[in-house]
Amino acid sequence: MTTLNWLDEVKWDDKGLVVAIAQDAHTGRVLMVAYMNRESLQLTAETGIAHYWTRSRQKLWKKGEESGHTQAVKELRLDCDGDVITMQIEQAGGIACHTGRESCFFRVWRDGQWVVTDEVLKDPHTIYHQH
Numbered sequence: 001m002t003t004l005n006w007l008d009e010v011k012w013d014d015k016g017l018v019v020a021i022a023q024d025a026h027t028g029r030v031l032m033v034a035y036m037n038r039e040s041l042q043l044t045a046e047t048g049i050a051h052y053w054t055r056s057r058q059k060l061w062k063k064g065e066e067s068g069h070t071q072a073v074k075e076l077r078l079d080c081d082g083d084v085i086t087m088q089i090e091q092a093g094g095i096a097c098h099t100g101r102e103s104c105f106f107r108v109w110r111d112g113q114w115v116v117t118d119e120v121l122k123d124p125h126t127i128y129h130q131h
Contacts, residue, residue, distance in 0.1 A: 007038055011082040017053060018085055022063075022096065025074045025088040031096035032104040036085060048073050050089060067127045069093045093122075100124045 010018050017035040024031055036044070040051040040060055050063040050071035064070030075088040097104040099120065106118035 007042060009082055010038075010041065010078060010085070012038065013083075017055075018083060020050075020052065020085040020087060022050060022071055022087050022089050022091075025090050029103055030105055031089070031091060031102065041085065044073055044087070045076060050087060064092060067093075067095070067098075069095045069127070071096070095121050095127070098124060098128070100127060 012018055016037050018037075018041070019033060020036045020041075021033050022031045023029065034052040035055060036051070037053040037060075040053050043049075043051040043060075043062075050073055052061045052063060053059075054061040062070070070092045071087070071089040072092070073087050073089050077086045078084075079086070091102075094102055096102060097106065099106070100122045101118045101120055103118060106116055107114040108117045109115075
């Protein structure tokens with residue numbers, strides 16, 4: 001009898017990716033949505049630190065590798081269709097977004113426009129190494 005590898009239960013898209021949603025383990029707030037490939041999901045499970053696949057840079061990305069804002073994963077879940085991962089995480093520094101905010105979801109639709117509702121906690125220019 002062959003044992004199914006847990007990674008084989010994920011329905012990877014045609015690019016070998018799956019959507020990954022990071023939620024604050026304490027509040028449930030969605031902090032960010034990104035993509036994982038097989039290697040990043042395996043690294044996440046093995047290390048307990050969120051790893052992603054960046055589509056723009058086409059490379060493996062350990063969240064917080066430059067900013068220090070790592071995500072300690074407390075729980076991984078796979079949805080019923082096998083095509084979305086959710087992670088309950090503890091966000092180092094309280095900043096998940098590259099804009100210096102707690103969450104990437106900082107704009108709310110109000111009266112026909114997107115309104116910024118979350119303050120910048122740290123200037124992004126001071127967070128990231130300049131190349």
